[in-house]
Amino acid sequence: MRLRNLTGIPEVAAGTDIAALIADAACAQGVVPGDVLAIAHKIVSKAEGRVVRLADVVPGEAARRLSQETGKRPETCELILAESRRIVRRRRGTLICETHHGFVCANAAIDLSNTPDGTAVLLPRDPDASARRIQAAVSAAVGGRVGVIITDTHGRAFRRGIVNIAVGVAGMEPIVDHRGSTDREGRILTATEQALADELAAASGVLMPKDGGTPVVVISGVATEPGPGGADRLVRAAEHDLFRG
Amino acid sequence: MRLRNLTGIPEVAAGTDIAALIADAACAQGVVPGDVLAIAHKIVSKAEGRVVRLADVVPGEAARRLSQETGKRPETCELILAESRRIVRRRRGTLICETHHGFVCANAAIDLSNTPDGTAVLLPRDPDASARRIQAAVSAAVGGRVGVIITDTHGRAFRRGIVNIAVGVAGMEPIVDHRGSTDREGRILTATEQALADELAAASGVLMPKDGGTPVVVISGVATEPGPGGADRLVRAAEHDLFRG
Numbered sequence: 001m002r003l004r005n006l007t008g009i010p011e012v013a014a015g016t017d018i019a020a021l022i023a024d025a026a027c028a029q030g031v032v033p034g035d036v037l038a039i040a041h042k043i044v045s046k047a048e049g050r051v052v053r054l055a056d057v058v059p060g061e062a063a064r065r066l067s068q069e070t071g072k073r074p075e076t077c078e079l080i081l082a083e084s085r086r087i088v089r090r091r092r093g094t095l096i097c098e099t100h101h102g103f104v105c106a107n108a109a110i111d112l113s114n115t116p117d118g119t120a121v122l123l124p125r126d127p128d129a130s131a132r133r134i135q136a137a138v139s140a141a142v143g144g145r146v147g148v149i150i151t152d153t154h155g156r157a158f159r160r161g162i163v164n165i166a167v168g169v170a171g172m173e174p175i176v177d178h179r180g181s182t183d184r185e186g187r188i189l190t191a192t193e194q195a196l197a198d199e200l201a202a203a204s205g206v207l208m209p210k211d212g213g214t215p216v217v218v219i220s221g222v223a224t225e226p227g228p229g230g231a232d233r234l235v236r237a238a239e240h241d242l243f244r245g
Numbered sequence: 246m247r248l249r250n251l252t253g254i255p256e257v258a259a260g261t262d263i264a265a266l267i268a269d270a271a272c273a274q275g276v277v278p279g280d281v282l283a284i285a286h287k288i289v290s291k292a293e294g295r296v297v298r299l300a301d302v303v304p305g306e307a308a309r310r311l312s313q314e315t316g317k318r319p320e321t322c323e324l325i326l327a328e329s330r331r332i333v334r335r336r337r338g339t340l341i342c343e344t345h346h347g348f349v350c351a352n353a354a355i356d357l358s359n360t361p362d363g364t365a366v367l368l369p370r371d372p373d374a375s376a377r378r379i380q381a382a383v384s385a386a387v388g389g390r391v392g393v394i395i396t397d398t399h400g401r402a403f404r405r406g407i408v409n410i411a412v413g414v415a416g417m418e419p420i421v422d423h424r425g426s427t428d429r430e431g432r433i434l435t436a437t438e439q440a441l442a443d444e445l446a447a448a449s450g451v452l453m454p455k456d457g458g459t460p461v462v463v464i465s466g467v468a469t470e471p472g473p474g475g476a477d478r479l480v481r482a483a484e485h486d487l488f489r490g
Contacts, residue, residue, distance in 0.1 A: 001247070001249075001448075001451060001452060002246070002247050002248075003246040003448075004246075015248075023319045042330075050417060068343055070386065089487040089488070091487055094487070096487060103400070103403075104403040113437070153439075154399065154438075156402070157349070157401075157402040157403070157486065157487070157488035157489070158348075158349040158402070158480070158481055158486060158488065159410070159440065159443065159479050159480065159481055159490060160420060160438060160440065160478065160479055160480065160481045161419075161420045161438045161439055161440025161441075162437065162438065162439055162440060163439075163440050163443050163444050163447070164444065165404070174406075175405065175406045178455045190341065192358070192407065192455050192457065193402065193405060193406045193407065194398075194407055194408075194450070195401075195405065195406025195407060195408050196406075196451065198404065198406065198408050198447065199408050199409065199447040199448065199450045200451065200453050202408070202444040202447035202448060202449075203248075203444065203445075203447060203448030203451065205439070205444045206246060206441065206444050206445065206448065206467055207246060210423045210437050210439065222451055233405065234404050234405055234406060235403070235404065236402075236403055236404055236405045236406065238482075239402060241402065242334040242336055242339070242341060242402070243334065243402035243403065243488045243490075244402070244403060245488075
């Protein structure tokens with residue numbers, strides 16, 4: 001398996017046709033069918049206009065209260081509340097939220113770093129749909145199916161440090177189901193669903209330094225199953241989750 | 246970044262000098278200083294004699310009670326309790342435990358699949374020490390520092406599917422600390438500790454099919470900081486953890 005950066009991706013602005021941009025670069029840089037592209041969500045969010053000037057945000061009453069409790073700006077709190085289904089945990093300045101997509105992460109995945117000053121970058125409204133659009137464009141350009149994973153860096157329960165995870169997936173099965181296959185002793189494996197899209201997202205994170213300069217990683221030499229994708233399939237339903245509370 | 250399997254690793258038994266075995270294979274297969282070796286814990290555990298015949302386990306009173314509550318074998322419950330600091334969550338047959346190492350995972354990381362019939366494989370007693378032994382042997386053999394990550398596949402809170410994570414690290418910093426560095430707009434990044442060892446472990450998981458046949462992955466072309474390692478540094482302390490409860 002080999003990972004490399006797709007180079008020459010310019011800064012994008014709202015309205016940039018990011019699918020065409022990535023498809024052109026992929027074609028020019030030897031992406032072939034079977035490859036998987038991991039794409040930092042931030043360029044997708046920017047292209048989709050999911051950048052908010054904090055000065056334009058009008059905090060409501062709930063945001064003002066949350067601001068007093070957390071020490072965060074009221075405008076930031078307003079965005080966090082708007083992006084959240086609910087707040088899962090809070091302690092001092094830390095807010096762990098469940099986004100409307102179902103992701104459980106700090107500050108509803110709102111990013112205030114490496115964005116134009118005074119702005120916040122939100123997740124795409126529907127990262128799976130974004131992934132599908134890019135996947136269709138790149139697959140058409142290179143003449144065969146590629147996988148596309150849109151990534152974000154999230155913290156984890158129990159473990160320190162952030163890792164890159166999949167927030168949107170298209171063109172491949174995000175989970176490899178080993179249930180029913182056998183181990184080397186010939187016994188049936190149980191409870192073995194491998195989160196392949198998250199493992200590939202994590203791998204791509206190594207090549208996405210946090211300064212944001214290399215937002216697209218090409219992964220070659222990995223076998224993926226064709227499928228519609230869907231990072232929503234990586235979200236554990238609340239009723240099966242022992243920690244969402 | 247490139248990942249490949251180290252081939253020709255035979256089945257190991259208790260007492261196998263796994264450090265010498267991997268060092269020889271690494272030398273023969275072109276591992277060079279700067280590479281990182283990801284090693285499935287199971288071969289390390291087997292070499293260290295951390296394989297238990299369930300028939301030899303005498304369940305105590307607590308294990309018998311847990312067996313009745315969960316439907317698991319009393320012998321398995323005895324092992325789970327022995328490997329655990331405490332049980333963090335339980336629901337029907339699911340036990341999420343905190344191991345003596347501090348890892349929060351199902352069944353205290355005890356593995357009953359892909360092991361000789363009627364046996365269980367436990368984590369190494371001190372996976373960081375195991376990693377250090379292997380790291381020293383491989384580094385001496387190839388003439389310079391390599392990184393070593395011992396891996397296991399764990400489930401996660403909030404997300405479906407298992408991913409490979411680091412349970413032992415040597416010869417490299419497991420966490421890259423971006424705090425104090427600047428983003429592309431020149432602002433200081435905060436709260437950005439990247440769990441590099443976990444991202445590399447996840448990447449290696451793609452090349453470790455669950456049948457256990459390819460337990461060592463060589464990762465080339467990744468910049469790591471020299472350091473003593475320690476997967477214990479990837480464990481979030483209970484007092485900073487919002488979900489351990």
